[in-house]
Amino acid sequence: MKTNPYRIFTEFYYQKTGMNPEIHFHSHPQYEIYYFHSGSCDYIIGDQIIPLQPGDLIIMNGMTEHCPRVKGSAPYVRTVFSFDPYLLQIFDPSMKSCNPFLPFEILRNDHFRLNPDSRKECEAILERIHRFYHQRNIVSYERCLLAFYDLLMFIYGLCQEKMTYKQKHTNDRERYVQQMMEFIEARYTGDIHLDAIAAELHMNKSHAVKIFRKVTGMTVFDYIYRRRINQAKILFLHKRDYTVTEVCFEVGFKHLAHFSRQFKKLVGVTPHDFRKSIHDTSSV
Missing domain, CATH: 1.10.10.60 (Homeodomain-like)
Structure with a gap:
């Protein structure tokens, strides 16, 4: 298969099922977004062990060692993005009035349990990214990029209160x-x-x-x-x-x-x- 000339992410898996038998801790310089669709899994970030529920969203700065720990026989389904921080440069200046990567810089690693409405919105954005990501043309690339920006803004909205609190109370x-x-x-x-x-x-x-x-x-x-x-x-x-x-x-x-x-x-x-x-x- 030829490399997609419009590739945005370092890695992107949409609703991927199953995983390798050997689970390894890993870290990387890329930021990561992880969405849990279904299965039975704990996610480990550093010394945190997070029992996941369908509709859980995790953001990571990548440098803290992390990995999933899958349990039971139910299909383990997740969507994962990893991307370089310099990806910010490809957004138009008008789209950077608030830094879409700020949650990864301030909160570093965080976990969100989405309510039904937020879960529905998030999954619709993920499906839209997936739909455009594998089409090899400039129009689909631009639409994929806009959908990804929408995801980042969705995450930014989830993080606003936490970021404000952390900035205000960090003495x-x-x-x-x-x-x-x-x-x-x-x-x-x-x-x-x-x-x-x-x-x-x-x-x-x-x-x-x-x-x-x-x-x-x-x-x-x-x-x-x-x-x-x-x-x-x-x-x-x-x-x-x-x-x-x-x-x-x-x-x-x-x-x-x-x-x-x-x-x-x-x-x-x-x-x-x-x-x-x-x-x-x-x-x-």
């Missing part, structure tokens, strides 16, 4: 904490020292620790342990051949007893029992 302290979280995200599987975090932010260590606790309600190390445990749960789900000890070291704990204690504190069961429940049933 200096929250920005510092966000920077600390990004520092931790890149290094949580290794040794993390408060001195290194403070140096990264050019802050006094005790001041950085105090700000983090005030904004998040937890200590820096409580946050690190929570991140590691969330990752451990994901590894148990997707790396079923991993032992508890292997997962323990993979997520950054140095001692199995400490890992088991933190896991039970946060999850409510031991890592051994959690792993066993996954092997004993088709879903957790």
